[in-house]
Amino acid sequence: MLFGLSLVAGFFFTSLMFYLNHRFVGHGPLGKWPLLHHIRRLHLVHHRNDYNEKRNDHLILPFWARLSFLVVFFLISLISLPFALGYIGYVLYYGWQHHKIHNHDRHSNCSKHHYIHHRKSIKHNFSGTMPFIDKIFRTYYRKPLTDE
Ligand SMILES: [Zn+2]
Numbered sequence: 001m002l003f004g005l006s007l008v009a010g011f012f013f014t015s016l017m018f019y020l021n022h023r024f025v026g027h028g029p030l031g032k033w034p035l036l037h038h039i040r041r042l043h044l045v046h047h048r049n050d051y052n053e054k055r056n057d058h059l060i061l062p063f064w065a066r067l068s069f070l071v072v073f074f075l076i077s078l079i080s081l082p083f084a085l086g087y088i089g090y091v092l093y094y095g096w097q098h099h100k101i102h103n104h105d106r107h108s109n110c111s112k113h114h115y116i117h118h119r120k121s122i123k124h125n126f127s128g129t130m131p132f133i134d135k136i137f138r139t140y141y142r143k144p145l146t147d148e
């Protein structure tokens, strides 16, 4: 029971961290800070190549980013293995969803939610794949999506 709860907590805590990183580093003032500007630059390159033929070149994270995910996983696992598994589970889930969204899934709710951030309003839908987080923080895009 506690294992499952910790796993779910790790998953959703990481989705919240993703939201905050995307909003305040990828598109906000923290993206100008030393080191963090590398994350912002990667994200903005992804925006410039979101649905074109080079999109997959910019969906795969560089080695240093993948290594940092593993280091964080290892450090968290020293405190709680199930929480760490929830963390890495979200990282893998997001990578899978994000690849689908930019390739062959253009019609799921998740895909439309993400498309709005890319093409309609860069100030909305920072969660990427979890609309309820945008609803909590009032960054959910509410207008209907008419031209797709
Ligand atoms: Zn973005």
Ligand SMILES: [Zn+2]
Pocket (backbone or CB within 6 Å): 046, 050, 098, 102, 114, 118
């Ligand atoms: Zn994207």
